[in-house]
Amino acid sequence: MFEQSGGTLATMALVHRARRAGAAGDRAALRTTAGDLLAQLESASAADLPKADQQELDRLYDTAFPLTDPADPADVLDAPWPTTARRAALLDLLGGQQRPDGRIDALVVAALDAGDVKLLRVIALTPLGGICAASRALLLDALQAAGELDDEVVERFAADADAVRKLVRRGDPVVAAATGDRFRPALHDLMWQLACAPDVDEDRLLALPVPRGLRFVRWALDFTGNWRVARHLGAAALTSAERAELIDLLRDAPVERQERAFTLRLAAGDAHALLPLLGLGGAERLLRLIQTGQAPSRVVRNDRAAILAAAAEAGGADVARLLKLVPNDVVAAALGLRRGAIMTRVAKDSPVGLTAYGMLPPSDGETVLDRWVALREVHRRGMEFSAERRRQHAVALDVALEHLAQVGGYADAAALDAAGEAYSPTPVPPPLVVGPYTAAVGFAGGEPAVVASKGGRVLKSLPKAVREDPGIAALREQHELVRGHASRLRARLHRLVTTGAPVPPAELARLRATVYGAGLLSLLLWQDQDGRFGLLDDVDATGPVTAAHPAALAAAGLLGSWQAEAARRRLCQPVPQLFREWYAPTPEEQAGAATRFTGRVIDGGAAARELASRGWSLHDTASPTATRRLGEHTVVMHADTAGYWAAGDVGFSRLEFRDGDAAVPADRVPPVVFSEAVRDLDRAAQAGRRSVGDYSTGLARSRAELLTAVLGDGVPDRITRHGDTVVVDGSRAVYRLHLGTDAVTIGDRRGPGDLSYGFGDTPHPALFQPVERADHATLRLLTRILLLAEDEKITDEWTLEKLGLLPHQIVQACSTCGSQHLWD
Template structure:
């Protein structure tokens, strides 16, 4: 049943229907004359009009032209009859996707005609068979659909055919133009990386198509142009400078690829043009990546080094920058030229090196802006500011970042880490680690731990891993704090000290010790000494088990600390058959370990997982609350991805290994329920560009579970067990743990 037509689009639909009726009359005339070429051209015109009219009316055109489509179907079914239902080339040889022809294609494919008629399998077979006629038809026919990557492979196969048979142009203008008319961004799949062998040949066709379209009358709109790859040649930039139509078109032409000679010619051309045209051209060449060639237009030849440093900075990622390199480039350019360049090419971090944007950076830090945090670390210290002051601001920002969304908290933490590195450069420390230990030591040594208020004594001491404050009178500890003490400034100062030490203890526990145990990471003597110099370190480190260079395992006072010591993972204790003994010893001593170590959950590969090879279904089928699960995953270093990615949650698992979890959900992770799927470990996986080291949702090649380092396997499974246990929305049986499948 035809859906109601909103009044807003009634006039537009009426006008477009009238145009379509006129084209239908021409179709009948061409059919009566037996003019097949005219019928093909008209079919393209009509399909293009329907698409544009449907876009214009937000999908309200095609539902109201059923009567016209029925007549068109009848004409084209007669003009291009399909007589062989078992011959795919006969089915595809039509310029019009009539209902009858669609039904025949659906029958050939063995699918319901109401479903998408996907032709990718046909294309793969045609590529393998080098069937040039079918390959061309798959692109030219209006029937069915092909994925972008498949069309790219089809064009590549046609290009390879041209290399063999030079008498027949298989990949001609018609095929390339139709391919790009169907998908203006097709060039992205062809350009790679790595680029397909046909890339240059396709660009030749696309350049000529683009040139023809921009010189057509009336002028071409943005929708008609291929969007990728960029055109090649100075002629396109010249057209952009004089373009009076859609600005999207001039912006696309302005970034055309140029040779060195063309860049020099463009510089000469722009010298005689108004400043507005120079700025437009400069902006285009910024996007093209060669704007340095135009710096002489603005008297900035001496600022080339600073410009290159700015351009080398990724726009969507916070990464460490070398302050000394920026200072040298600013000095080379001169203060005036550096300022003019930064007005031409604004850059928050480069401006922060000079301190010229301090007010803006401070405001951005308050709003948790990632680039603002990195710039904050790079600001010169103000006259009334100490290194510790800024360190504490960054630590406070890191604390706030824990309350952000699952993925945002990772990017925020990465930005704080970069800011600390920048602050280390400003303060003259060799690295951020040295800055951190120095500031943490200042916090500890500068913290008041004792005070007297009249007859009362107040003391701040560590009990285990926590700073605890006690109030006593005449040597007797009080159970509550008297009001006279609570209102005294000395007590309030100690409370602030307690909060500082509590934050320090939290950072030590969750940021360092948990990582050391989870990864069996070592500490060299210098690092260990620095940690033990802190009250929180002296309170926590002796409660863990360590292994020294000789292989001896024990508490800190039982191993040789003159060399590196490694936080012991319970897997190693289990392998040495010492886990039970150490569990008993820790219990006997009544030690409270700062993080789970000897009583840490262990997970091994089960017989079913060994048989499955590279995939585990241990937690598959569980349903969890997406919001809770996302927060828990984020707290353990996981990144979540979209529902259409290959994997919906990933995290680094050591080396180039990535743990990759599949899930099913609607919308995004955290929007509602999430159905947990299988888990794999990928090696050779990429890190997503511009996403702060986040493993991608695609990853690399899966490896057999038995080849995954046991500690990495156990820690990943521990994460997931926690997720399904805490965030689960249904009762589930217990998961295999350390006692279900011990390693022989």
């Protein structure tokens, strides 16, 4: 007797169930059985359906669900079982051609073009064909917008956990926020099932987004397994009522449980609410600075004055205990704590230890300038490290010097460098002469470099004789020190551009006398006291000068001409200036506050981190706000949240400007102040974007300006711009490239094309790098535009296939034998 596998027996039972339902005329039972049978056939243990059973099922379902109009796609697809007759009708609808993977994306495009919501819903539920991820996103968004994304459709797609994870993820959304939110309950139910299973699938849980609901927090409090899993689920988003319930549950709990709950809620952004339980009420502002003042993969510049003010605000709270629960050596250093532990980390060249060392108050007998000299020696020590560690070490030293400048009361690290050099000048080695070559530290392409010359001509690289000479070691050391000075000067130049602060003549002269100052200052555009704009040699430097801001240039009607001049010179600037994102009040904003972000749904956690990194103070009050001081004005962002900035979604209600207690209309605010405030919000909104259509309008405009400047008057006829979209009329297809989202659509397709990352990775020869640390994504997008304008030159088959310009294999009936075959 033959043995039957479990999968085969299950299939046979389902076929028998369908037979009974068909005999009884029970259409509902037939629908349910079809779904179960299809799921069984997709399982690993299932065998192929016997031909006799397939024929019987075809008869049962064609009888119960007759096909009345083979020319109507909705009628063809609206059936629970893919019978042979319906498959043939579908093939006819597709022009006798069907992709080998069974996709019916063409019908999605047709339904979207026609606005046929009924057909979209049928496509979502049909078993006759699948659709790609891009088509799925478009379909679901269209159903949500029409109010037709009901529970049946959600349940149909919720069976695919990986697909749901992509629909609800933050930071890189594929659908609108409202669409993704419809799938969250299904995802949370799945996560709850995984968490409550006898053998918790930890890896799968960690791969899913952070859930919502108090049940996950309570589970995490009791979970004794992998701490990463507990921390992941313990950070579940809570409503205000759930947060209040959690506090009540913890009120009489042991201290250890309260502290565990506090630790779990740190990542959720509402741990502040638990501080009173721990006897740390009043330390809310200090906790926020502790959290935002550190990052897992980089060092962070902290504000010493803000830390000291927050510590004073905490009053009698046990700050040492708070720092034990949430360690932050930089905050501890600002408060004069953990000196011994920090010095141990400095001895080991820990990046965080170095940044904390800069924030430590001087010890007895030590001055700030003595500390500057000590950090210079630490810099020398780091020159022996490997390339990557040397880079990390240099970045940490820059932040340490920024902190030390705050301790010493200097304007910035560049000012501290100047005082340090006056206190203890760094020895400058003489030029190295090797035969006919002379080598010295100079600038090449906006970066410090050891430059060699021969007969007055600068060489492209160091000759072998120079590289092997023992005297090159002193030049390489000087080069590393100059790189550090240049990096800190760039930070100062960035602040000059973004604040509009004037530079006095004496300070300008001192900077120009240095190697790094002479190399960087000449690459920026300046405005003198008479209002004239120009490069440094072209303005009156006998009075104060100001680094020009693009918003000020735009207000003067000069931005376009200077951008064109920068493109002509292929000017690579040390910090973003001429092609920096800029913003001006819209007509609706001119008489009041900026409201361009009103109504957009943003992830509060990501937005809070971005704003804090840009110097904003976040206030978790009944009406949450964020504030920043820019020049003579205070900028106030009013937010709509559930009470805590980092706990859940947030809405940017309005941005207002104040001079003291008086509100100032947006059109009376200096252009640089308005532009930089809105730019901060644009960056924060982009960091926390929840909907696929959200993008940075400032970034899109700056990219358009760079493209216009590069092309000049010679814009190819094939390239036109429509708002924030560039249309390229190629010889093979029409391409649409969005300057804000980077999306590329080809021909009449609705969804973006899945281009290979390497396409456009090497900048087009017509482009130039407008800033030293240029945005690679911008150069890649503009390169793609220029390459697609000459798409007849693209010969790489992989790229052509990604562009959809190679013929797909299709399924088509053979005229000889009548069977289905793959054809090119």
